[in-house]
Amino acid sequence: MAERFGVKGYPSVFIDDVLVASPRDFGVFNSGPESGQGAGRYAPWRNAESQDRFKNDLSHMIDLILAGRRDIVRREHAESSAAFREVTELPKFQISDIAGNPIDAKDLAGRPVVVEFWATWCPPCRSTLDWLGELKSRYGDRLAVVALAVESPKDAVRAVAGERNKDIRWAIADGPTTLSFGNITAVPTMFVFDKAGKQIKIIYGAPPDLHEQVVRILDRMVH
C-alpha cells in the first residue's frame, strides 16, 4: 500500500485504501509552531494537544469514510509524502555541543562521519549510543561521531552523555540543524557520510544487523 501511494517516509496512516496522514502531518523533530519550519498538523507529536487533534481528526475521517464520503477525505489529504527528503551530503550545520564548544560540519571533513539522532525517551537509542561509543574507541580519530538529541530535556541528555564515551560529540539539535538533515521522523536515525561528506547510508531505527551494516561500511572507508 505504501508503494502504491509512493510513500517513502513514515509514519503514514491509511483508512482502508485512503492515505490520511503522512510524515508532513507529524512534522519532524524539533519542528512546530515555535520553530516556524517543518511543522505539521500533529507536531510536536509528544504533546497531549497534538495527540488529541490526531484522535479527533481520525474519528472524523473514519466517520466520513463510513458515510461513503471518501472524496472529502481524499481532497483534504491530497498530498502524499512525496515531499519526503533524504540528504545526499553532510549538511553544513553549526551547533554547540553540551559543553558549549562549537561543532562545525566543515571541521568534520576529511574523515567518515556518523551522525546519530536520538532521544532520551527512546529505548533502542540507548543501546545504539553505547555501541557508538565502542565504535569511536575502535576507530579513534579516523572517525567522527556526532550524537544529536531531539525533543529531550537538557539534564537528561547530559546524564545520558555523561555515562558514555566522551569522544563522541554530544549536542542538542536545534530546529534548523534537524531540518537540514531532512525529514527526521523517527529515532534513532543514523547517517553515515564518507570522507568527502557524501551520504553513504541512512538507517532508520535500530535493525538487528545495525552493527554489521555500519562496520562493513566503515571498514571500507577507514584506513
Add this chain to the structure above:
Amino acid sequence: MPAKLQVAAAVVVFALRLAGQDAETQLRSEVDRIEHSLRENTIADIRSKANTEELMKQVRDATAQHRVFQSLEYLAELHSFLGGVRNSVEESGSPAFDARWARVNGDLTTLLRQVRNTNWNQAQNGLRALAESALGTVGPLLSGSRGFAESGSVADGLFYLGQAQGEGEFAKFCASLNLVRTGRAISARSILPELLTLQEKVNAAFVPPRSIEQHSRFIALNATLKMARELDAAGSHAGALYQYLDAVRLYGLFDASGLDDSSKKELKEKVGALRTQLTSSKNDDSVAAIFVERAESLIAGAANAEEWRAASVIAGQVIPAYFDARKPSAGTVRPPHKTVQLTLVRWPFT
C-alpha cells in the same frame, strides 16, 4: 504430504513423546544440542553471543528449579533469537533471498501442518498454548521478512526469516515434549468478549501523559492483544488464552503499586497457595501454571521493587482472569455494522 501420512507423522511424534524421556531431561538435552551446534557454527557478534549464552543459562536454571513452562518460554526466545542471528550474517542478494524464502516457506508449511496435526488433546494445555503462540508468529514473520528484505536490506529479511524458522523449530520441539495432561481438559472457547473488553480498557488508558511516557509498554500490550485476537480467530484457543493473560499482566503493570514488607510476605504465601491449588487441581490448569512459575521466579531470591510488583499483578489479576476465562462466555459479540481497516505504516526498528 498425503493426509494419511500426515496423521501417521503426528502419531509417531506423539508416540515418541510418550515413550521417551521426561520433559526436564528433554529440555536439558535440547540446550546441550544447541550449545553443541554453536561450537560448530559460532556467533561472531559479541552481544548476540552473550545474549544466546544468557538464554541458554536461563533455560537450564528454570529447568533445574522444575519450572518447565518458564524454561520453555526462555527456550522459545532462544530458538527465535538464534534463528535470526544465524541467518542474518549470511550474505546474499535479492534473487537468492527470494529463492531461499520460497524454500523456507515450503518447509515451514509442512512443519506447521505436522505440528498442528499432533494429538494435542493428550498434552498439557500450557504446552499447547506455547506451541500455538509460536505457530501464530510464523506467518507474520515470514511475510515480514519479505517486506524487510525489500524495503530494508536482505540481511534484515534473513533475520526475520530465521526467526520464523526458529519459532517453527520451537513448536516442533513442543510437539515432541513429554508433558502429558493428567487433569481434566478445560473446555476450549473463544475469549473474544474478554479481549474486546480489555482492548477498550487499553484504549481508554491511552491518554497523555501515560501514552507518552509509557509508549513502548502500550506497543507491547497492543501487539499481545492483536496476537491473541488472531489466535482466537484461528481457533487456537489455548494460545489465545495465554496471550490474553499476558495482555492482562501488561495492563496490570500500569497501575501496580509498590509492596511493603507485610504485603510481600502475603504475596509469597499467596503464590505458594496458588501453586498448591494448581498442583492439586483435577483440571488441566497448566496455562495458569505458566504465570505462577513466572511469579515464583520473580520473588525467589532478592527481588527488586519492579519484580515484586510484577509478581503481585500475576497473583492478583492474571490468575483471577484465568479462572474467569475458564467459565462459560459471559456474552456474545455483536459485529459492528460497518468497519474500516486502519493501517499505520511506521519505520521499522524504531
